[in-house]
Amino acid sequence: MKHQPAKIAELIAKYKIGELTADERKDLDNWLAIEENREYFKKITGSEGPWDWDHLTGINSGRIWGKINTGLPHQEAVVVKHNFKWKRLIAAASIVVAATTLGWLLWKNTTVRNLNEPAITSIKKDLPPGSDKALLTLANGRVIDLSSAKNEQLAEQTGMIIEKKADGQLAYITKTGNGQPRTNTEPQLTLFNTVSTPRGGQYKVILPDQTAVWLNASSSIRFPPVFTGNTRTVEVTGEAYFEVKKNATMPFIVKIKDMEVTVLGTHFNVMGYEDENEIKTTLLEGSVRVHSLQQQEKNIVVLKPGQQSSLDKNGQLNIANEVNTGQAVAWAKGYFQFKNDDVATIMRQIARWYDVDIVYKSKIPAGKYTGKISRSTQASEVLKMLQLGGIKYEIEGNRLIIQ
Structure with a gap:
């Protein structure tokens, strides 16, 4: 491999979130085999090599950003050209390295910008992250705000106790308290409860059969307090x-x-x-059958672990093999994780989690982004990483305006 600085920056950053292929690891090792490269790597990362990077996960983000702003060489806008010296080009990579310590990767298909150029036009306030909040609507129409409800029994239905646990999750428990899943194969009048999250909300629910469900922002699940008949059927919106x-x-x-x-x-x-073009089902364990109701028996697929089905708006069902399942469920683990995603895709997730409306002043900025960062951070920390790719923004009230 010809060791282009932008490529080395990418390899270092990809290693940080565990996405290096075997060939890419060899390329990085080959680059580090040169003493001058090892010394510079150590200088900009404080590490002997990628095998020591685990200690970086606890680094204070404010200190790192201070290091970016004051410790890196002052320079003009960096564009990758063959006549630049290695060290000037690697300075761009150092931005990526520092950003990676915050949990992010790098930008792709964008130009590294002048380090002294202000990337934020105006910030009038920050946006706090989402939190555990949802509404429980019982079959009788009663609505319970789960974010303000006490950790206690909330209701009782058809022999089930509905309780908000000490850890905040909602659980359906049999009245006998034996912890066994509650189902009934005898058909009877079915009642339904609904748990719904707003923008900026998420929630965990333990269903009557003890199935665990994590709802993302702007999502809902409708289910009976007791599963009856031959199936356990629920209805979902969102994610x-x-x-x-x-x-x-x-x-x-x-x-x-x-x-x-x-x-x-x-x-x-x-x-x-509703604002996504496809319905995606990603399998981590076991086996599932995905059925498009638009085309009935003509469109059924069975997924194996590591596969993902996509149903488009025309009813066409496709399968992708060996997908990044970690990316698909990162939100449930408390992270944003992107891989070659465009700005519009990222902004849709930001809008849901930070309860903000996205406004584009002109056309949607180009570029693909790959990264990972905690969802518990303020919006500015997420947007700070996009700034490295040249994205400018301002916050006005409940609007995030992209320049």
Whole structure:
């Protein structure tokens, strides 16, 4: 491999979040085999080599950004050209290294900008991150605000106690308290409860059968307080991650728009927001059958772990192999994680989590971004990383304006 500085910056950053391929690791090792490269690597990272990078996860972000602003060489805008010296070009890579210590990767297909150029036009306030908040609507129409409800029994329905646990999650518990999943194969009048999250909210629910569900922002799940009949059927909007309790005699079915996902016991994520072009189902464990209701029997696929199905608006169902399942469920683990995503895709996620409206002053900025950062950070920390790719913005009230 010809050791271009931009490529080395990418390799270092990709290593930080564990996405180096075997060939890429060899390329990085080959580059570090040169003493001058090792010395410069140590200078800009404080590390002997990528094998020592685990200690960087606890570095204070304010100190790192101070290092970026004051410790790097002052220079004009850096553009990768063959006649630049290595050290000047690696200075651009040092930005990526410092950003990586905050949990992010690098920008792609963008120009490294002048370090002295202000990237923010105006910031009138910051945007706090989302939190655990949701509404529980009972079958009788009663609405309970789960974010303000006490950690105690909230209601009782059909022999089930609905309780907000000490850790904040909502749980359906059998009245006998034996902790066994509550199901009933005898058909009866079915009641439904709904848990819904607003923009800027998320919530974990333990269903009557002890299936665990994590709801992302602007999402909902509708389910009965007791599963009856031959299936356990729920309806979802937005995005949810499931860890389904096994029950071979009573399949678990998730309905989302014009699609059904049928499982016996497995871990999977389903995402089908109205402002997204596809409904995506990502399988982590077990096996699921995905069925497009638009084309009935003609459009059924069975997923294996590591696969992802995509249902487009025309009803076409496709499968992608060996997808990054960690990226699909990063939100449930408390992270934003992007991989070659465009600005519009990233901004849709920011809008949901920070409860903000996105406004583009002109056309949507170009470029692909890859990165990972905690969802518990203020919006400015997320946007700070996009600034490295030249994105300018301002916050006015509940609007995030992209220049």
